[in-house]
């Protein structure tokens with residue numbers, strides 16, 4: 001009688017196919033094995049600023065999956081940035097699949113730089129920008145060619161985490177309700193991104209009140225990701241993420257395979 005093993009998965013990570021990634025795909029897989037994960041999805045950046053050759057990406061993935069066989073389920077993903085603005089490039093990429101998992105993220109508003117590159121702003125400036133950001137996310141949801149919405153509260157990573165602005169998404173609950181309902185109607189899920197927990201005083205993206213709001217709007221599909229950009233970061237704070245999802249009332253998480261959610265009880 002073997003004891004029941006908990007199923008830990010990290011489904012948002014970057015290899016050196018991403019411009020800001022550091023480690024090769026096989027090293028990422030080994031990092032996941034060391035972290036005690038059952039499943040790892042590599043989701044390299046594909047957006048206006050970065051792209052990878054899907055054929056080369058697939059080859060590296062297949063080799064790493066083979067090497068980790070029996071020790072880890074390795075899944076083939078992509079983080080599409082502003083996919084609704086990329087036109088034929090996105091179609092070409094998705095046609096090269098089938099990917100296991102397509103994460104849809106907004107790192108910027110169409111006519112502005114990445115929030116990472118934005119200057120410090122006052123509270124009013126931040127609120128204006130968050131309203132525009134939510135409109136951009138709505139446009140991406142209407143486009144809809146992704147599985148799960150990545151790091152919903154991404155602007156706060158810089159506005160609050162880096163610049164110390166006293167701002168959050170609380171003034172936008174009406175817009176968020178509409179956004180969550182659109183997500184649910186489109187069959188999409190919501191990511192809990194725990195990358196910020198690696199920073200002192202960091203917060204999950206999104207936080208508990210928004211996870212509860214998503215659930216109240218009928219949201220069921222949740223995924224958990226570290227957004228690791230190094231092998232050593234894989235699996236970091238996934239445990240806290242799963243606990244937070246439980247606290248929000250979820251009993252299971254999704255790990256996508258072949259673009260479909262496969263359910264696992266939250267460990």
Ligand SMILES: [Zn+2]
Pocket residue numbers: 079105107150151
């Ligand atoms: Zn991202």
Ligand SMILES: [Zn+2]
Pocket residue numbers: 012013014079227
């Ligand atoms: Zn990412």
